[in-house]
Amino acid sequence: MTDATLVVVAGTTETAAIDGISAAGADPTLRRHTPSADLEIVADGRPAPDSPVPVSPSGCPTPAVVTRAVRDRLGFEFVAVDAGLAVPTATPTRAVDADPGGDIREADPVPDAEAIFERARAMAPTLGSGDVAPDAEILLAETIPGGTTTALGVLTALGERPIVSSSLAANPLARKRAVVEDGLAASGLDPGDAAGDPIAAVRQMGDPVLAAAAGVVVGAAERGVRVTLAGGTQLAAVAALARHAGVDRRLPLATTAFVADDPTADLAALATDLDLSLTAADPGFDESDHPAMTAYARGEAKEGVGMGGALALADREGVPAADVRERVATITDRLLAERGDATARATGATEPRDGGDSP
Amino acid sequence: MTDATLVVVAGTTETAAIDGISAAGADPTLRRHTPSADLEIVADGRPAPDSPVPVSPSGCPTPAVVTRAVRDRLGFEFVAVDAGLAVPTATPTRAVDADPGGDIREADPVPDAEAIFERARAMAPTLGSGDVAPDAEILLAETIPGGTTTALGVLTALGERPIVSSSLAANPLARKRAVVEDGLAASGLDPGDAAGDPIAAVRQMGDPVLAAAAGVVVGAAERGVRVTLAGGTQLAAVAALARHAGVDRRLPLATTAFVADDPTADLAALATDLDLSLTAADPGFDESDHPAMTAYARGEAKEGVGMGGALALADREGVPAADVRERVATITDRLLAERGDATARATGATEPRDGGDSP
Numbered sequence: 182m183t184d185a186t187l188v189v190v191a192g193t194t195e196t197a198a199i200d201g202i203s204a205a206g207a208d209p210t211l212r213r214h215t216p217s218a219d220l221e222i223v224a225d226g227r228p229a230p231d232s233p234v235p236v237s238p239s240g241c242p243t244p245a246v247v248t249r250a251v252r253d254r255l256g257f258e259f260v261a262v263d264a265g266l267a268v269p270t271a272t273p274t275r276a277v278d279a280d281p282g283g284d285i286r287e288a289d290p291v292p293d294a295e296a297i298f299e300r301a302r303a304m305a306p307t308l309g310s311g312d313v314a315p316d317a318e319i320l321l322a323e324t325i326p327g328g329t330t331t332a333l334g335v336l337t338a339l340g341e342r343p344i345v346s347s348s349l350a351a352n353p354l355a356r357k358r359a360v361v362e363d364g365l366a367a368s369g370l371d372p373g374d375a376a377g378d379p380i381a382a383v384r385q386m387g388d389p390v391l392a393a394a395a396g397v398v399v400g401a402a403e404r405g406v407r408v409t410l411a412g413g414t415q416l417a418a419v420a421a422l423a424r425h426a427g428v429d430r431r432l433p434l435a436t437t438a439f440v441a442d443d444p445t446a447d448l449a450a451l452a453t454d455l456d457l458s459l460t461a462a463d464p465g466f467d468e469s470d471h472p473a474m475t476a477y478a479r480g481e482a483k484e485g486v487g488m489g490g491a492l493a494l495a496d497r498e499g500v501p502a503a504d505v506r507e508r509v510a511t512i513t514d515r516l517l518a519e520r521g522d523a524t525a526r527a528t529g530a531t532e533p534r535d536g537g538d539s540p
Numbered sequence: 541m542t543d544a545t546l547v548v549v550a551g552t553t554e555t556a557a558i559d560g561i562s563a564a565g566a567d568p569t570l571r572r573h574t575p576s577a578d579l580e581i582v583a584d585g586r587p588a589p590d591s592p593v594p595v596s597p598s599g600c601p602t603p604a605v606v607t608r609a610v611r612d613r614l615g616f617e618f619v620a621v622d623a624g625l626a627v628p629t630a631t632p633t634r635a636v637d638a639d640p641g642g643d644i645r646e647a648d649p650v651p652d653a654e655a656i657f658e659r660a661r662a663m664a665p666t667l668g669s670g671d672v673a674p675d676a677e678i679l680l681a682e683t684i685p686g687g688t689t690t691a692l693g694v695l696t697a698l699g700e701r702p703i704v705s706s707s708l709a710a711n712p713l714a715r716k717r718a719v720v721e722d723g724l725a726a727s728g729l730d731p732g733d734a735a736g737d738p739i740a741a742v743r744q745m746g747d748p749v750l751a752a753a754a755g756v757v758v759g760a761a762e763r764g765v766r767v768t769l770a771g772g773t774q775l776a777a778v779a780a781l782a783r784h785a786g787v788d789r790r791l792p793l794a795t796t797a798f799v800a801d802d803p804t805a806d807l808a809a810l811a812t813d814l815d816l817s818l819t820a821a822d823p824g825f826d827e828s829d830h831p832a833m834t835a836y837a838r839g840e841a842k843e844g845v846g847m848g849g850a851l852a853l854a855d856r857e858g859v860p861a862a863d864v865r866e867r868v869a870t871i872t873d874r875l876l877a878e879r880g881d882a883t884a885r886a887t888g889a890t891e892p893r894d895g896g897d898s899p
Contacts, residue, residue, distance in 0.1 A: 229666050260632060269659065271666040273619060273632035300628065307588050307630040 185318045185494055186258040186309045187248070187411070187487050188397065189223060190301075190325075191216035191274075192265030194282035194290065194388040197327025201356055204237040204348040204481060205326035211235070216324040217270035219245040219486045220261045223252065227516060229271035234520040237348065241476035242513050244488035245324070247464065250508035251491035254500045257320075260308055262397075264297065265325075265389035275308070277301050277396075279389035285334045285364040291392055294384035298396040305400025320411040320435070320494070321397055321419070322487030325390040330357045332418035334386030337361050340373025341421045342454055345414035346446035350480035354445055361386070379422040391415070395422035402428045409433045410457070411490020413440035413483065417451050424455055431458065436489035438463035439477060462492035464509075465502045473513040474506060542857055544677045545617040545668045546607070546770070546846050547756065548582060549660075549684075550575035550633075551624030553641035553649065553747040556686025560715055563596035563707040563840060564685035570594070571685040576629035578604040578683040578845045579620045582611065586875060588630035593879040596707065600835035601872050603847035604683070606823065609867035610850035613859045616679075619667055621756075623656065624684075624748035634667070636660050636755075638748035644693045644723035650751055653743035657755040664759025679770040679794070679853070680756055680778070681846030684749040689716045691777035693745030696720050699732025700780045701813055704773035705805035709839035713804055720745070738781040750774070754781035761787045768792045769816070770849020772799035772842065776810050783814055790817065795848035797822035798836060821851035823868075824861045832872040833865060 198209045206212030211233050218232040222245040235243035263274035265281045277300040283290035309317035329345040337343045368385040375382035383392045401408045410416035413436045420432050434457040441448055441461030452459040466474035495505055557568045565571030570592050577591040581604040594602035622633035624640045636659040642649035668676035688704040696702045727744040734741035742751045760767045769775035772795045779791050793816040800807055800820030811818040825833035854864055
């Protein structure tokens, strides 16, 4: 057992609807469900009956499966934060009263960035185990389709190295940069104009998950709660926001080898810029011939929903990578077997219900 | 072990600030914290560090303590629903996007009643255990200071028997009726005008907890999930709303002997009117000389936060009442020992924080 609590900050941004920038869901409609279903998978091992199984357009299952696989082995605590979900989730959440984020090509995609940040900051000390043992630790993670594009927006606005990874095997970085340029123009910003003003960076170029996650890091720093950033370039953007908010404590970043080795995103350089201690976990998925794991080995999905942090925890607690892989295969097979029905229900969810005895 | 899941719908109404109608918190400011802290007590056995301990003006602790005492013995599942909390809670909640309710002496205290009802209705099938076993059961409970007054408002608007119990030993029924009369006048209603229109009854005379709880009962009925109404006259008002929405299945109401024996509230007659199978649990608090339990024996608090339902569950599962009493004493002593500090922090919570490294 471990004292670590995984905190997954989940939300949405209309930026994810831009063609070709996200693989976190098979299409834009299903992508709106992805963060809600990701929470359900980490909480219960499967999506709720009415949620679709999040898969990429090529069928690669969400990294929430890997996080859940480790949780099945280690039993760590899990807290979900609703930072702008577009679709209800069956998982109980801590609330920061965030709306879904707007498209960053418009002027203020997160008008409530400051309020979201402050509520998350106040919440931070209560996210770990109830008694906040001195050795309590938060693993802070995200799920938000389109999140690497908003992360790029924030890094650019802050004047940090403008490089991010992708859930697609081929990182559409040029497309993301064009989106960010449109966003800067709409907000009347030049790169670096929001340096030292993280709230402005998120309000004008970010998403509600970044606002909440940055608030958690700042609030945890104020109260001496240890935080590990469990993710890739999106969590690096969270770290950048915290640094620009004045946090100067040690910040570990635990990600996957898939992100760390992504040649299009020089995460090591970004970590050095931001003084983050970087670790990258390799689950050995290339040793498996299961389709889910070969998709990761091909460079799909890569990270998210705390996958890298969970793998680091498994490693620290002595869980063999082969055990994790076996569990990933089992969960994936179950999800995909159940997939057809749930997806059909989700896409039909806007149709009128049958009567029943409603008023 | 039991397959029952306790669902506590928690919220607030400005009606609770009316002088002399609620004992669910020592004063109106602290009363705004009561539902948030009640959830924390059921979830964790104590309020979060920044929450006050809910006690009546005379020092009687919240019925959440009794519910938690039973949960310590039986380990049943617990789901919290945020139906208009005024203060953040450290307990993860299912959301129905409800704002705190307004004062029922104004025209539309719950303008979003229909949307809240519909979201709760859609959520109902996912509230029990993940797999919705055929023998899964929901115990539906509430925590909302001022809730018996809004319940009286709804019963009156529906044309049902206008009788409710109270968290005060001396039920201020005349005062509640005057409040309801003001509310009817403000909404242009005569008693019974909202018969057959439960949404209108809640929107004009109710609170957001009633809207959500009624939605859960209707949604559960549609999907064949068993529901026990775990509470007193407020849950009877929920039953009335469900009946006026057309629900005609069996609806058990499990409350405490303190409510069932309240001579000012003829719950048995109300249960007969609404075709509810009524059970009343007697925890034998008069056999204890612990101050918390003697307060209940004197008629304070009486019910709430699922107390009656939890006691019925304890009885069904063979937990001796003496065990429950012992656990109530232990939890109460711990809470009251910790009370001074937390209450001071809560009442000082609006003061500016110290700097730290915030932006």
